[in-house]
Amino acid sequence: xxxxxxxxxxxxxxxxxxxxxxxxxxxxxxxxxxxxxxxxxxxxxxxxxxxxxxxxxxxxxxxxxxxxxxxxxxxxxxxxxxxxxxxxxxxxxxxxxxxxxxxxxxxxxxxxxxxxxxxxxxxxxxxxxxxxxxxxxxxxxxxxxxxx
Amino acid sequence: xxxxxxxxxxxxxxxxxxxxxxxxxxxxxxxxxxxxxxxxxxxxxxxxxxxxxxxxxxxxxxxxxxxxxxxxxxxxxxxxxxxxxxxxxxxxxxxxxxxxxxxxxxxxxxxxxxxxxxxxxxxxxxxxxxxxxxxxxxxxxxxxxxxxxxxxxxxxxxxxxxxxxxxxxxxxxxxxxxxxxxxxxxxxxxxxxxxxxxxxxxxxxxxxxxxxxxxxxxxxxxxxxxxxxxxxxxxxxxxxxxxxxxxxxxxxxxxxxxxxxxxxxxxxxxxxxxxxxxxxxxxxxxxxxxxxxxxxxxxxxxxxxxxxxxxxxxxxxxxxxxxxxxxxxxxxxxxxxxxxxxxxxxxxxxxxxxxxxxxxxxxxxxxxxxxxxxxxxxxxxxxxxxxx
Numbered sequence: 001x002x003x004x005x006x007x008x009x010x011x012x013x014x015x016x017x018x019x020x021x022x023x024x025x026x027x028x029x030x031x032x033x034x035x036x037x038x039x040x041x042x043x044x045x046x047x048x049x050x051x052x053x054x055x056x057x058x059x060x061x062x063x064x065x066x067x068x069x070x071x072x073x074x075x076x077x078x079x080x081x082x083x084x085x086x087x088x089x090x091x092x093x094x095x096x097x098x099x100x101x102x103x104x105x106x107x108x109x110x111x112x113x114x115x116x117x118x119x120x121x122x123x124x125x126x127x128x129x130x131x132x133x134x135x136x137x138x139x140x141x142x143x144x145x146x147x148x
Numbered sequence: 149x150x151x152x153x154x155x156x157x158x159x160x161x162x163x164x165x166x167x168x169x170x171x172x173x174x175x176x177x178x179x180x181x182x183x184x185x186x187x188x189x190x191x192x193x194x195x196x197x198x199x200x201x202x203x204x205x206x207x208x209x210x211x212x213x214x215x216x217x218x219x220x221x222x223x224x225x226x227x228x229x230x231x232x233x234x235x236x237x238x239x240x241x242x243x244x245x246x247x248x249x250x251x252x253x254x255x256x257x258x259x260x261x262x263x264x265x266x267x268x269x270x271x272x273x274x275x276x277x278x279x280x281x282x283x284x285x286x287x288x289x290x291x292x293x294x295x296x297x298x299x300x301x302x303x304x305x306x307x308x309x310x311x312x313x314x315x316x317x318x319x320x321x322x323x324x325x326x327x328x329x330x331x332x333x334x335x336x337x338x339x340x341x342x343x344x345x346x347x348x349x350x351x352x353x354x355x356x357x358x359x360x361x362x363x364x365x366x367x368x369x370x371x372x373x374x375x376x377x378x379x380x381x382x383x384x385x386x387x388x389x390x391x392x393x394x395x396x397x398x399x400x401x402x403x404x405x406x407x408x409x410x411x412x413x414x415x416x417x418x419x420x421x422x423x424x425x426x427x428x429x430x431x432x433x434x435x436x437x438x439x440x441x442x443x444x445x446x447x448x449x450x451x452x453x454x455x456x457x458x459x460x461x462x463x464x465x466x467x468x469x470x471x472x473x474x475x476x477x478x479x480x481x482x483x484x485x486x487x488x489x490x491x492x493x494x495x496x497x498x499x500x501x502x503x504x505x506x507x508x509x510x511x512x513x514x515x516x517x518x519x520x521x522x523x524x525x526x527x528x529x530x531x532x533x534x535x536x
Contacts, residue, residue, distance in 0.1 A: 050361075051320055053262055061230055085444050088406035090488030091288065094535065097174065098285045101225040101235030101257060104174070 024130040025076050027145040028115070030122045033058050038144045044081050047125055048092065049102070055123055064105040065114050065126030073111070077127045080147055115141055173226040180218035180286040182531035187211045191522040194505060201508050201515035217242050218531070221252070221284045231259045239284055252284060252310065263318035270312045274329035274354040275368045276415050277400040279309050287533040290404075290411070290439060292493050295453040296477050297417050297433030301336070306396060306419050306431065306468055308336050308370065311350065325358040327366075335372045336394060348373050362405025370396040374421060374467060389466055392423035411447075413437040421467035429465040431457040445486065451479040461504040461520075472504040490534045499525040 027043050029035060034057045038046065045051040047064045054061055067074040070086065078084055084092070093104035106124075108114045111132035118124040119140035130146060188210055195204035219239045227233045237253040255269030272280050278298050282289035299305030313333025321327065335350030350373070356366025374392040402413040417433040433456070439449035458464040458472035481495035501523045508516040 051325075053259065053320070083407045085406075087444065087485060087488045091485075092406060094285075094488060095281070095288055097176075097225055098223070098288060099280060101233045101255075103172075103225070103227045103233070 022148075023072050023076060025073055025080075025127055025147040026130040026133055026143045027081070027125065027127050027147070028118050028133075028141040029125050029144055030118055030120075031140065031142050032122045033142060035144055036142075040081055040145065040147070043125075043145050044083070048082070049096075053102075058122060060123035063121055063124045065117055065124050066105040066107045067114075068107040068109045073127060073129050076147065081127075173224060176223045176535055178219070178221040178223060178285045178287060178533070178535045180531055180533040182216050182218055182292065182529060184214045184216070184527055184529045185211070186214070186525055186527040189524045191524075192519050193523070194503065194521050197508065197516075201510055203505065203508070203516050203519065205519065205521070218286070219284055223285065233257045233259070237284065261318070262320040265317055267315040267317065268313075270310060271315060271331070272310050273308050273333070273352050273370065274315065274317075274331050275307060275309075275352055275370050275396065276398040276417070277364060277366060277402045277413060278415065279307060281402075281404075283309070285535065286531065287489065287491050287535045289533075290413075290437060290447075290449060290483065291451055291479065291481060292495050292529050292531045295415075295435035295437070295451060296475055297435045297453050297455050298415065306417065306433070308350070308372070311335070311352075313349070327354075327356055327358070329354040336374075356400075362408060363401075363403045365401045366399075368398040368400070370394070372396075374423065388423075390423035390426045392421060392426075394467060395420045395422065409441045411437075411439045411441070411449075419465070419468060421465055423466070426466065429463070429467065430459055431455070431465045431468045439483070446482060446484055448482045449480075451477075451481075453477040453479075462506060474502045474504075476500050489536060490532075493529075493531045493533065495527075495529045495531075497525075497527045497529065499523075499527070501525075 027038060033055060035055070042051075046055075046062055049062050049064065052062060066089075074086070078086060078089060082089060093102075096102040097104050106117065108117060111128040114126045114128050115132065115137045118126050130143075133141075133143065188208075190206070190208045192205040193208060195206050198204050219241050222238045222240075223236075225233065225235045234256050235253060236251075236255075239250050239252050241248045241250075251270065253270050253272065255267050255271045257265060257267045259265040272283060274280055276298055278294065282294075286292070294303075294305075296305065298307055300307045300309040311331065311333035313331050315329055315331040317327070317329040319325065319327040329352075331352040332349050333352070335348065350370065352368065352370040354366055354368040356364055358364050372394040374388055374390075374394050376388055376391045378388050396417065396419045398415055398417050400413075400415045404411050404413065414436045415434065419431040421429045421431075423429075433454065435451065435453035437449065437451045439447045441447045453475070454477075455475040456473070457469035461472050464470045464472040477497065477499045479495050479497045481493060484492045486492070503521040503523075504518065505521060506518045507514050508518075
């Protein structure tokens with residue numbers, strides 16, 4: 001009985017150790033963007049281009065940036081920031097494009113690509129795993145919200 | 149005015165051709181094949197008037213199964229620069245032995261501010277909620293067909309659902325997210341046709357707000373002209389009796405929030421045909437749609453529509469339907485969204501249309517009694533809508 005208990009505890013500890021931890025997510029914008037902080041609600045409305053189509057003060061189109069395929073970062077962003085499923089997000093941008101020709105979100109396959117795009121595009125807003133923001137990356141983009 | 153539109157459209161197209169060379173262009177195809185099984189029963193179907201001045205009526209009943217390839221839509225958008233975008237939409241249809249090709253939309257949008265931008269070209273008329281939100285991209289539309297109340301004139305409805313013109317619009321105004329659209333266009337029956345030889349333009353105005361995420365409330369009005377001698381747009385009469393004006397008012401409310409399990413759309417339409425010498429005639433329609441997202445993929449829904457042409461059973465609307473008609477349509481269905489690109493919809497629809505024919509009189513003598521012709525159509529319909 002005692003041996004079984006020890007094995008069970010060890011097994012639980014091992015499984016817990018290898019379970020994927022939820023990533024810490026950073027919402028990033030271009031360095032030129034005067035916005036310093038965003039709340040979760042604001043990040044949602046800007047990323048969906050709902051309250052504004054252009055950044056106030058910056059006077060550039062808001063360009064939402066997304067992951068090309070399913071990833072833990074995307075799951076976290078969709079669920080905690082947008083409160084929408086992946087299908088709903090796609091449908092939302094399809095509807096926008098169909099109604100008025102609005103360009104859908106730009107999609108990239110890695111955090112490095114997203115950081116690179118946001119660094120070059122003044123109106124971009126994207127999400128990356130906070131651990132991808134090396135000192136070099138932080139020099140290129142501005143973090144406006146961190147979600148744990 | 150029409151020449152002005154042509155010039156503006158030509159300039160817009162030339163600008164597009166020039167700018168598109170360096171731009172990222174998005175091309176999408178929408179498809180929506182469907183199959184319908186219908187049981188149709190006509191009671192006292194109108195078959196004309198015989199030589200004695202009496203109605204010819206027949207009762208018929210039949211069942212039919214119909215495969216339809218539906219519209220295949222080529223949809224292209226391009227962001228030409230920070231402020232200018234272009235959209236084109238072309239539909240292809242192959243029904244029976246005929247293939248049709250139609251330019252649905254072709255417009256250039258110039259964005260100045262959130263509260264002011266401009267569209268030029270061929271676009272959806274900003275009348276009501278549904279007409280701008282869902283049209284040919286049926287993968288986005290919650291039901292298989294439009295509610296009867298907002299079907300275009302080409303499908304027997306009242307809506308001038310698209311037109312050539314210039315539109316001023318704004319959105320995201322204040323925290324209540326007010327929006328507006330003003331379209332100045334050719335008007336009913338003049339899709340760029342050469343028949344137009346005057347300066348008259350139709351005006352459509354829409355104002356609304358989105359005070360809560362996903363909840364839109366709006367009112368729209370269309371003001372157009374009716375011309376004596378022209379056929380009415382749905383072709384049920386060949387010659388309108390008088391010059392006059394056409395007014396269509398729509399009050400709409402919609403709650404379509406992807407974060408919510410419940411969705412709703414309701415619209416109320418009131419149309420007035422005001423002839424200068426013949427009088428004023430009214431038609432009314434309303435519909436309500438409600439859906440409940442049972443799972444992320446499955447949404448059962450119900451749609452009820454009621455339409456009435458004319459003030460009473462004895463008076464039709466020369467513009468919409470000279471024969472007074474009352475249409476009730478109930479649809480119960482379910483939508484299964486495999487993903488954002490592929491949606492299957494299954495519906496059962498009960499449609500009842502009543503046409504009220506009046507007494508036939510000749511010099512004070514009644515030749516025949518009026519009667520009510522009824523058409524009942526119960527259908528099962530399956531649609532597979534996709535985009536790629």
